[in-house]
Amino acid sequence: MATYLKTGKEASAVAEIDAKVRGIVENALNDIEQRGDAAIRDMSIKFDSWERESYRLTDQEIQACLDSLSDRELKDIEFAQTQVRRFAEHQRAALQDIEVETLPGVILGHKNIPMNSVGCYVPGGKYPMVASAHMSVLTANVAGVKRIVSCAPPYKGQPAAAIVAAQHLAGANEIYALGGIQAVGAMAIGTESIKPVDMLVGPGNAFVAEAKRQLFGRVGIDLFAGPTETLVIADETVDGEMCAIDLLGQAEHGTNSPAVLLTNSEKLARETMAEVERQLGILPTAEAARQSWEEYGQVIVAESYEEMLSIADEIASEHVQVMTDRDDWFKDNMTNYGALFLGPRTNVSFGDKCIGTNHTLPTKKAARYTGGLWVGKFIKTCTYQKVLTDEASATVGEYCSRLCALEGFAGHGEQANLRVRRYGHRDVEPYSAVQPE
Numbered sequence: 001m002a003t004y005l006k007t008g009k010e011a012s013a014v015a016e017i018d019a020k021v022r023g024i025v026e027n028a029l030n031d032i033e034q035r036g037d038a039a040i041r042d043m044s045i046k047f048d049s050w051e052r053e054s055y056r057l058t059d060q061e062i063q064a065c066l067d068s069l070s071d072r073e074l075k076d077i078e079f080a081q082t083q084v085r086r087f088a089e090h091q092r093a094a095l096q097d098i099e100v101e102t103l104p105g106v107i108l109g110h111k112n113i114p115m116n117s118v119g120c121y122v123p124g125g126k127y128p129m130v131a132s133a134h135m136s137v138l139t140a141n142v143a144g145v146k147r148i149v150s151c152a153p154p155y156k157g158q159p160a161a162a163i164v165a166a167q168h169l170a171g172a173n174e175i176y177a178l179g180g181i182q183a184v185g186a187m188a189i190g191t192e193s194i195k196p197v198d199m200l201v202g203p204g205n206a207f208v209a210e211a212k213r214q215l216f217g218r219v220g221i222d223l224f225a226g227p228t229e230t231l232v233i234a235d236e237t238v239d240g241e242m243c244a245i246d247l248l249g250q251a252e253h254g255t256n257s258p259a260v261l262l263t264n265s266e267k268l269a270r271e272t273m274a275e276v277e278r279q280l281g282i283l284p285t286a287e288a289a290r291q292s293w294e295e296y297g298q299v300i301v302a303e304s305y306e307e308m309l310s311i312a313d314e315i316a317s318e319h320v321q322v323m324t325d326r327d328d329w330f331k332d333n334m335t336n337y338g339a340l341f342l343g344p345r346t347n348v349s350f351g352d353k354c355i356g357t358n359h360t361l362p363t364k365k366a367a368r369y370t371g372g373l374w375v376g377k378f379i380k381t382c383t384y385q386k387v388l389t390d391e392a393s394a395t396v397g398e399y400c401s402r403l404c405a406l407e408g409f410a411g412h413g414e415q416a417n418l419r420v421r422r423y424g425h426r427d428v429e430p431y432s433a434v435q436p437e
Contacts, residue, residue: 002307005269006299008258017256018206025210028181029189036191043182048125050154050177054193057159057175065164076354077130077166083356084134088142091375105392110383114144115220117195118378119187121202122152122167124160125179126254129203131353133166135360135373136202136222141171143378148172149187149197153179180204181211188215201373203228203360205254222373226363228253230348231260231317231337233308233330238323238344240271244279246321247272249349251292252285258296260315262308266301273299309333316367319348336367394424398434405433 031039099109120136123129150172152163159177190196199220230250247259302308316336327342338361360373397419404413
């Protein structure tokens with residue numbers, strides 16, 4: 001039986017916070033629906049102290065952002081985008097159209113069709129999340145999306161230059177300096193100046209995540225993304241210093257980012273807890289990281305590797321850092337996670353920023369039923385069928401007629417009957433099941 005040396009906030013307290021967010025978001029989206037651009041402007045002024053005639057950036061403004069960055073900064077962005085593009089291109093190549101003859105004269109197939117338009121949200125109010133532009137805009141570009149709209153909030157009173165540069169280099173067609181509910185609401189609902197999109201993608205704060213949830217159905221979304229989560233699975237092959245920074249490196253995302261240590265060593269668990277306290281004394285982002293750790297952090301000591309595996313699958317964390325003497329065993333046996341980071345030489349930060357895998361990942365146990373953002377999320381796999389011969393149409397029609405009768409669908413059945421009459425040359429009574437000859 002596992003021992004919990006530290007636990008996080010009770011689920012009821014989290015649910016109460018979520019309920020307040022839901023109400024705020026619902027009212028904001030209704031306002032956008034009713035007042036369009038005027039609502040967007042009011043929210044931008046209220047939440048970001050940001051007002052301008054048009055929130056879409058001009059070509060000149062985009063170029064000014066590019067010019068404001070050093071050659072080194074641009075090269076670093078280009079390195080990250082090259083890695084993301086390479087992996088996305090390999091993923092896209094794995095998606096193949098198919099066409100097969102399943103019966104003589106019966107052709108079935110599917111086509112992989114990119115979406116026509118997507119809206120990419122790039123967080124940037126607290127930290128300018130440059131990498132999120134690569135993950136959403138660039139991946140949509142590789143998928144073949146025709147119109148890519150990208151929004152990011154202003155940073156310190158102006159468009160975030162590095163984000164704008166990344167959005168542009170990744171291939172965004174329209175770039176807006178808009179954040180929060182007003183950004184995702186504008187992209188999904190549309191306003192006088194912003195044409196709506198077919199799908200929303202990208203991470204964000206609790207209000208952005210809730211807005212995407214409420215807009216789902218009206219538009220597609222990539223996934224339900226809540227606060228960043230990390231799970232470190234470790235044994236005594238690593239030390240407390242590495243475990244601690246791999247926990248705090250994600251806890252600094254916000255004040256409600258769960259960070260969990262799962263180990264089979266009480267010694268490592270206590271060493272890590274002590275090391276977390278030491279590092280919180282010197283970490284520049286300690287204010288946010290400490291609150292996350294104190295309110296949402298957990299330390300779990302399991303009795304065996306098998307119990308660690310079971311607990312990890314139950315947690316279904318967004319990020320899972322595995323540092324044990326059997327990392328590949330966890331890879332081969334874990335089923336619920338957003339992304340795995342195997343061994344001490346890699347870490348979640350590599351995946352977040354530049355190694356090439358996508359950092360938009362499922363949270364709040366959504367890893368039980370979905371993976372993260374990837375090229376395939378921007379592509380619809382659509383089927384088609386054609387029947388080449390009279391014999392094939394009549395044969396399938398006979399089976400279809402009887403199955404429709406079994407279900408009581410007379411109109412469906414008559415569709416099949418007509419083909420049996422026309423192509424099978426059989427005398428079939430209207431709205432009756434075709435009997436075997």
